[in-house]
Amino acid sequence: xxxxxxxxxxxxxxxxxxxxxxxxxxxxxxxxxxxxxxxxxxxxxxxxxxxxxxxxxxxxxxxxxxxxxxxxxxxxxxxxxxxxxxxxxxxxxxxxxxxxxxxxxxxxxxxxxxxxxxxxxxxxxxxxxxxxxxxxxxxxxxxxxxxxxxxxxxxxxxxxxxxxxxxxxxxxxxxxxxxxxxxxxxxxxxxxxxxxxxxxxxxxxxxxxxxxxxxxxxxxxxxxxxxxxxxxxxxxxxxxxxxxxxx
Amino acid sequence: xxxxxxxxxxxxxxxxxxxxxxxxxxxxxxxxxxxxxxxxxxxxxxxxxxxxxxxxxxxxxxxxxxxxxxxxxxxxxxxxxxxxxxxxxxxxxxxxxxxxxxxxxxxxxxxxxxxxxxxxxxxxxxxxxxxxxxxxxxxxxxxxxxxxxxxxxxxxxxxxxxxxxxxxxxxxxxxxxxxxxxxxxxxxxxxxxxxxxxxxxxxxxxxxxxxxxxxxxxxxxxxxxxxxxxxxxxxxxxxxxxxxxxxxxxxxxxxxxxxxxxxxxxxxxxxxxxxxxxxxxxxxxxxxxxxxxxxxxxxxxxxxxxxxxxxxxxxxxxxxxxx
Numbered sequence: 001x002x003x004x005x006x007x008x009x010x011x012x013x014x015x016x017x018x019x020x021x022x023x024x025x026x027x028x029x030x031x032x033x034x035x036x037x038x039x040x041x042x043x044x045x046x047x048x049x050x051x052x053x054x055x056x057x058x059x060x061x062x063x064x065x066x067x068x069x070x071x072x073x074x075x076x077x078x079x080x081x082x083x084x085x086x087x088x089x090x091x092x093x094x095x096x097x098x099x100x101x102x103x104x105x106x107x108x109x110x111x112x113x114x115x116x117x118x119x120x121x122x123x124x125x126x127x128x129x130x131x132x133x134x135x136x137x138x139x140x141x142x143x144x145x146x147x148x149x150x151x152x153x154x155x156x157x158x159x160x161x162x163x164x165x166x167x168x169x170x171x172x173x174x175x176x177x178x179x180x181x182x183x184x185x186x187x188x189x190x191x192x193x194x195x196x197x198x199x200x201x202x203x204x205x206x207x208x209x210x211x212x213x214x215x216x217x218x219x220x221x222x223x224x225x226x227x228x229x230x231x232x233x234x235x236x237x238x239x240x241x242x243x244x245x246x247x
Numbered sequence: 248x249x250x251x252x253x254x255x256x257x258x259x260x261x262x263x264x265x266x267x268x269x270x271x272x273x274x275x276x277x278x279x280x281x282x283x284x285x286x287x288x289x290x291x292x293x294x295x296x297x298x299x300x301x302x303x304x305x306x307x308x309x310x311x312x313x314x315x316x317x318x319x320x321x322x323x324x325x326x327x328x329x330x331x332x333x334x335x336x337x338x339x340x341x342x343x344x345x346x347x348x349x350x351x352x353x354x355x356x357x358x359x360x361x362x363x364x365x366x367x368x369x370x371x372x373x374x375x376x377x378x379x380x381x382x383x384x385x386x387x388x389x390x391x392x393x394x395x396x397x398x399x400x401x402x403x404x405x406x407x408x409x410x411x412x413x414x415x416x417x418x419x420x421x422x423x424x425x426x427x428x429x430x431x432x433x434x435x436x437x438x439x440x441x442x443x444x445x446x447x448x449x450x451x452x453x454x455x456x457x458x459x460x461x462x463x464x465x466x467x468x469x470x471x472x473x474x475x476x477x478x479x480x481x482x483x484x485x486x487x488x489x490x491x492x493x494x495x496x497x498x499x500x501x502x503x504x505x506x507x508x509x510x511x512x513x514x515x516x517x518x519x520x521x522x523x524x525x526x527x528x529x530x531x532x533x534x535x536x537x538x539x540x541x542x543x544x545x546x547x548x549x550x551x552x553x554x555x556x557x558x559x560x561x562x563x564x565x566x567x568x569x570x
Binding site for chain 2: 080107
């Protein structure tokens with residue numbers, strides 16, 4: 001799997017808050033149809049990177065290139081406009097609204113009278129939910145009536161619906177049980193066929209090895225290295241994360 | 248997940264749906280039947296009495312529409328009673344010198360302006376709406392008292408009193424027109440527009456709304472402005488129907504409006520509500536008032552019964568939320 005051009009390219013990304021350097025000279029490429037895992041200890045700068053890539057924080061220096069075009073973003077709306085969607089670990093869903101309203105939250109389609117096009121929202125939700133095999137009772141179900149795994153399935157479906165370039169998954173299974181985690185992992189795995197780049201942040205190395213094509217290790221804001229998943233093992237990655245590389 | 252599992256999910260969904268959506272209609276029916284039976288000889292069931300109930304509740308219904316938007320966005324507006332008085336007085340004073348059009352602009356403008364002040368403080372200074380509107384409630388209660396030195400101002404402009412109070416069109420009293428039109432527009436905006444959806448999302452999960460690209464501060468500003476404007480309209484309706492304005496107008500309406508909205512299925516903490524439910528809740532409160540008076544209860548007993556009913560409504564609302 002060697003597609004021609006990376007869908008996302010980060011070059012010499014640097015971010016400091018005041019005198020504090022959060023990210024130093026970070027470079028990474030993500031190709032379409034590829035899952036890249038971003039790992040690192042707490043405070044390594046993973047969340048800062050998510051915010052930079054999703055557009056919430058602009059980098060202090062360095063360039064972000066999407067499909068060959070350099071972009072500047074200063075908020076999440078701009079990130080979304082560039083086809084980047086984030087699935088947050090704490091599920092940014094409105095609990096008392098229906099599945100279909102959540103799918104289209106902030107981007108509701110309107111009919112020719114300028115009113116909400118519920119029929120279209122429901123039809124598109126049902127189609128996508130079926131494609132991704134997210135098992136929910138119906139598009140009309142209220143979010144809070146769903147299990148944690150079903151909710152995360154909805155959040156991923158929403159990101160999938162809107163992401164034309166990149167899906168960022170920030171600890172997507174941190175709050176889930178074993179069976180639910182397995183379901184969500186299957187859904188993530190199926191996203192590869194959609195030819196978008198997928199960047200997943202996870203604390204679980206088992207999960208990282210199960211899902212990813214490449215693993216990027218971050219320590220104290222610096223990129224320690226990128227490994228192809230099938231050519232490395234847990235010991236090497238753990239050594240890189242903790243900084244005990246030279247045994 | 249098995250199909251049996253799906254079945255129980257749908258089952259619990261359906262049962263809560265019933266409780267939430269129909270409690271107000273069942274309550275309305277129960278109270279109606281109770282009074283119809285108890286007061287069968289006291290004129291409760293006459294057309295005149297029943298239409299009187301609708302006419303009397305028009306201002307409360309209009310305010311309740313605004314409060315559904317405010318509460319659905321997770322905020323509260325305690326200042327609506329004071330806005331009613333300020334708006335009614337502003338209209339009454341200006342009508343006398345400048346005529347009906349200026350009076351309407353002054354009355355509605357006062358409501359919208361106070362709503363904007365509430366909204367700006369909540370949305371951009373990030374103060375809790377409970378405290379902001381508690382303060383403006385007191386502030387504008389004072390303003391309404393000082394506007395005319397506690398005097399009552401009569402409204403003699405017949406076009407105005409006809410349009411907002413005693414007139415009728417096609418045989419239907421204008422207050423009923425106002426109620427129907429306001430409910431229809433309110434329901435449409437609340438249920439069928441992007442704005443309505445964004446209000447609900449904001450009250451449900453402000454962070455989710457925000458990361459979805461919804462401007463949460465704008466929504467907060469908008470709902471409080473709408474509430475202020477509708478309270479201003481309620482003030483005009485009072486001034487039109489009573490043909491006078493006084494600082495006491497709207498003074499006791501706050502609790503009735505909150506009760507109507509909550510009984511009508513709008514959650515205190517936001518994210519869910521109903522405009523039609525608020526209408527039924529408002530009619531129920533009006534019917535309750537009317538029936539208790541006809542039954543000969545003293546004013547203090549009426550207050551006690553009303554308080555108990557509101558308490559029950561809040562209990563049902565919060566019990567559902569905690570599920």
